[in-house]
Amino acid sequence: MQTAPAGPEAAREEDRRRLVRVAQGEEPGDLLIRGAQIVQPLTREVYAADVLVAGGRVAALGSGFNAARVVEARGAYLAPGFIDAHIHIESSLLTPASFAAAVLPRGTTTVVAEPHEIVNVLGAYGLEWMLAAGRGSGLRMYASAPSCVPASEFECGGAVIGAGEVREMLARPDVLGLAEMMNYPGVLRGDAGVWSILTEGRRSGKRLDGHASGVRGRDLQAYAAAGLHSDHEATTPQEARERLRAGLWLMVREGSAARNLEALLPVLRDSPRRVMLVSDDVSVDELLTLGHLDRLLRACVAGGMHPADAVGLVTSNPAEYWGLHDLGAVAPGHHADFVLLRDLEGFGVLETFVGGMEARPGTSTPPLSGGPRSGGVNLGPGWAGASFEVPAHWPTMQVFPDQIVTGVAEPGAGDARLVVADRYGRGEWASCWTTGTGLRGAALGLSLLHDAHQAVFLGGENGDIRAAGQALERLGGGAVLVQGGEVRASLPLPYAGLMTDRPPAEAAARLGEVTRAAQALGCTLPYPVTTLSFLGLSVIPALKLTPRGLLDVRAWRRLP
Template structure:
């Protein structure tokens, strides 16, 4: 690389005549970019006479660092890492930091190793963080339980950059010994501690930050965002399929905070193909008034700095040649994506780990699902993962959650805001323990949807009058499909259309339903053990 930079030998690739976007200096300037050994060797003009085995004429197109998603659950795309890469590489994404607690909740620590292995052959750079809350709280039990000793082992795995989102903030604030032993493991490893403090503010937020957290992606208002920045937390602005916060937080980004980034957290395959990935977020930022270099910093050098990836995130000598050639800096249309100086290509699907089947218990055929009449109604929002509590008797669709690991625990409550009636939408995806969830329908339709999930090895299904109207099999731990993205999206769109035909008004029914059991997000969430009042941190009396 040094010899190529000095002109003593040719490089591997020369991108000639580009407009280089350098987010670290907030500049756009004309330059040729020389790549050798998978890294940028030199930037220069015509006078430097850079030489390479292969030359690409940029003709004034914009060359930027490849985009990095600093916090994403690949499983939520419903794709394997290779399928995810196939969907996002053409959009300019070259790297992600995966938070694989979905597959770890189902399969245990082996799920993290599988994610990293699958990432290595995916075509993307895939790093990971070590799941900290498996299960998310004491109110649920999934397919695995991870303690501090297991977390310490995961933090030592090559490619693991830090401790994943610490969702059990009541445990942090209340001094729970198990939670604090996991924090101690993260500190002992000298790694980043990702936060997750939904609705936390004031003295509680100060206490949460004081426990050692470095970031948070749960801000939904400018006031919450500024409070987190003032508390020393890096601000991750989330824009995914279930929670859309970018528009609300754009005024804070226009203030150009030093420590901010854009993340998607959870984004489904249909949205990736239809709307894009981080390129979509960049379009929103620039249309809202942010300078293109400042917008690009939020998905390049800022996340690289946060995670300690000191040779990623810039177009600069010695940095990984993970690059994206763009038509312009308004719509961020991608002409070419490079990973390590080579044209990006999706890789091979890694075989699944054994386990993760759906087992609803031996008495499923006789099960009934009657919500307690005195429980409040879960009011669902179409574009957020938070819910609210409504008065009893005001619901219009029943929600059933059933343990899918053979323990035969089940609960039901009423919801409002979904519009679902006349049939059942069933899933084997329910953050984070990933039990089976069923929205709407009679007892018979819920049971039929459960049978369909068991037969597929997990997935999403719509049943009406005992008939399967649409389905998407997810044989990888009941969470991911090995279909190509276009086929998986077609199946998911069929499920969405079938749910809408039954009255569902949610823009992304599968994604929204999958969050109605997450026990650390206010205000009400349903687990197999009952309805949880998250703010009061207690299960309601049955």
């Protein structure tokens, strides 16, 4: 004899049964959005309908419904809640709750975080902390399991993640797949460690995110053949179409350090089916002034896309890609995550709903464990007397204001020195010259440097660089601008040296002080902190600097 299910399963079944009764009019719903224009990316339509909600899910669309509470839309547009399918929350400089306070008012309700920033600092504990913080943030937060910690054999951060740790991460239900496989040379050359991680990804049956900067032709075909499912590194229409033709989902990145949307709009207009808009890395000041996914939608519609197609790039498409079958559409049975919009040109948000309730960000952040897991800054005992000479034969790194790739200039052609120092107590550092930044007479120092998150310093004489490092040690991480040995502006980032739990406006104000102080001393970068934080990422061409030397990424070698 069968027995009735008990516990959580029984409760979930009863919730679904009630949803059916509400849809059939046998019971009233909890919430009714009346008089809305539904933006439906599934059918490429915008049409009038009321939306009935019960138990946090959509029960029915139509008319003639009853509910305990009614919200009058008065013809406003109701779209599914926006989903950022690939984002490093740490790059916003905010903890998840503070990040939610910045993006919920912009219509974002779900994120798939790629927490390899904090995992590079704290190991697998960083993923656990990020998901715990996400549960109290007010957003629906999922994650992908970092695949490249460190990003390559040229980097050495605070942790090393191998196949065993990846397998344990992928076993979590809130981890949706393997995060961006940045070490494409390792994939193509059959590196045993890289392939053991790919094997765990395939065994999980979950998604395998790609990251193939500059990879074209047969190398791209081989990369896709290894089992990767997506890529967000296309910068030209040719690269984008090549990825789609290779069966990869295309993530179009538009963040603070890399802006690819304008160049790829022709592809989106022609082929919106297997495409997503993602922010990847976006700083708090840009979130508050320009917006999050809403600003990407504005650009798409202004560029000629149908509004429903544009909305699909941040709703139904990412939901399909990540297997979030109850998200991404305003439809019966789906979570009642939606955004009420004033219009479909400016995408002005009137109200954001998560689970049928007006969205509110969380108010607390779990603490980080003490000791080595606190993720502070330790530059080693030799830092107080350090000097930072550049080898005369090394080429100069060309820095670009809106890209994370760098170029190559002749030795000695630079105007600002770059120093990268190990912040985990190993006492290592290296220096090179840069051009394209303009900073003079001061040192800008950070404790965030993708992806190993060493300490990085731009400009300045030896004394200012040393003083900036000592200031970072005192703060436990952050961003500082030092001139004449004195700190002129600073942003403390006490969570792993990457994030603050201060309100977004306060964090943006402190970041703005650092930016303006750097620009007043000649820095020409619009977002100097974000751009500087990518000058050590060893898997992005052409030159990158680590504490152990200057890398020629295309040749995949450290310069002698």
